[in-house]
Amino acid sequence: MLNKIFIRAYFQTVKAVRFTFDEIQNCSSNLNAKIEEAYGSHGLGLAIVSGIPNYSKMRLELLPLAQKLAIQPKEYLKSLERPEAFHSKGWSCGVEQFKGKFDKSKGSFYNNPNYDTPHDLGKEYEHLIKKGSLIRLDNVWPNRIPELEGAFKNLGRLMVDTGALLSYHIDKYIYSKCNTYEMGKLYRYIRSGDSHVGRLLHYFDGPNTDEWCGWHNDHSALTALTCPIYMHNDKIVDYTDKEGGLLAKNRYAEIMKVGMDPDCLAFQIGETAQIVSGGIVEATPHCVVKSDETVRRQLNRNTFAVFMGPLFNEVLNVPKGIDKNKALNKPAYNIPSLLGRWDENMTFLEYSANSFKAYS
Template sequence: LGILSVKDVPGYSALRQSLLCLAPRLASLPEEVKRELEDAHSRYNFGWSHGKEKLESGKLDMLKGSYYANPLQDVPTSNSSEIQRYPWYCGSNIWPKNSLPELEGAFKALGKLMFDVGLMVAYHCDQYVSKGIEQHEMQNLEKILVASRCHKGRLLYYFPAQDSTRQNNDSISSWCGWHTDHGSLTGLTRAIFSRDSVEVPCPDPASGLYIQTRSGQIVKVVFGEDEIAYQIGETTAILSRGYLCATPHCVRAPQGEEAHGLERSTFALFMQPDWDQKLTFPKEVAIHEKVALSNGVLTFGEYTEKLLNIYYDTKP
């Protein structure tokens, strides 16, 4: 299926609630404050980002805002050449210490917990892959993730749908287009829906996260608010030589009159290799035809750079 959920994680529900309820407050900060929280040099991969990333259509994504940070390390490296080469990973976190001081602690606490649980998932991925490929060809995902300084959290806020933005919402990918994550594992919280910053049930059961299975079947993902979901990214497919497959997914916006003014808040943790981790692209894994490979080998930082060139107009 490409996705699983983990339940009964001590402390998770409270940490999820604490962080997700901050997303509407963050998005409603004055524009001049949010501009101070942007980092163009990192291709908007630290701090606040809105309207910078391209959608499936090639248009800029105005439907959601994001806040990016490394929940494990505020300063992943002090090496100036690394910071210059890979600013989207080697830069430093930006926190709204004056305008929303509680964000930092809530972001780090939830991100750390989801990372720890994700390492257990990585261990079982390794056990599964070890049964399918030769030992000398296998790279240990758990060890790679433990050693990495590249992990990135993303607090997402989907702006309230207005009448003008709901006209084309029949598409299953109306809130977030079909894509695969380029990291190793992505941890996901179940989203919170709200109206005027007050939590409400989602009025449209057909809305939410959808994935595509290996057989091409489209499946709506359903998991509890006290569960953490994990899905597979492209780097895991590369490291496992295609034995594990990246999970295509999208998000469908709620429809109907009751969806007017509805907000959606969620959090994703992208567990990723270090920027200098070498990736050998096997012929069994066909992803991103636009990405030119030099002898079939790129570092994770180089791979990310090529993808950012596709999805973002600005360069550092």
């Protein structure tokens, strides 16, 4: 209850730094000042990109399908689950733990937007695959909603492509602050990473018993997020959630409500980029809350995120000459510490597996 009063009274809506698609697709744009404002030591760790060709149409084609999928019969949804892949593909609901309870407040549908079949990782990973600690499964598509596959891939690939353009400028900014940073590293991760994860999310309507998603950092390098659509049953409602939705902590651990425009994509820094930049860009602690107004109007929330990371064998080190402690999360953020999940010379695969355990 106290928590809810606090949300109403104090969470200020912040306007994220906005890039235009035209400026990020121009390699010669000097966006260092804006990148610093968005992702640097005083930034929110989140920025938006406007004017992305075809984005609005693709968003409206995909997001309502989250609701359409979530209301399918339980047995059908069960057939789309892949517990053997730790639910990293297909349908998942009530599997993640949140505050010690299984989270049934949302349903997720995961796939790789770029590749239906995972790449062969080669001999180096055979022992992990044999041991069962690395499971690589094909994408799973629901035959009852045939339009979902194309809509998911179209939007997911657009988000990856736009993320790559933005990361080119984030790289330039990091390099301007640290000349031992490998120029173009994040761009390389996003272009060559073969395990990007698209997550179509449906947050169910229902009583306001808890947050929809607790405080965390993404462990990706960069996460792309759509502005959500709210629906009453299967009808899209023209609604802006003034009190709930996405909240983020700024660099002073103050909680801010993130204002998003429907025609923009948001990009958040994840811990992988924080590590390899030695903390020059910082991940964004964030959560999703359900407001009383959303509950009163019986609205469900539908959104799509794409988590972009490097190849699994990429070693995550801070740039030469930077103290590794600069890459750690600030204790004031009150989220799982990076210590114990990451250390120098660790691969992205090891770090991801540790993070997965820490959050489950």
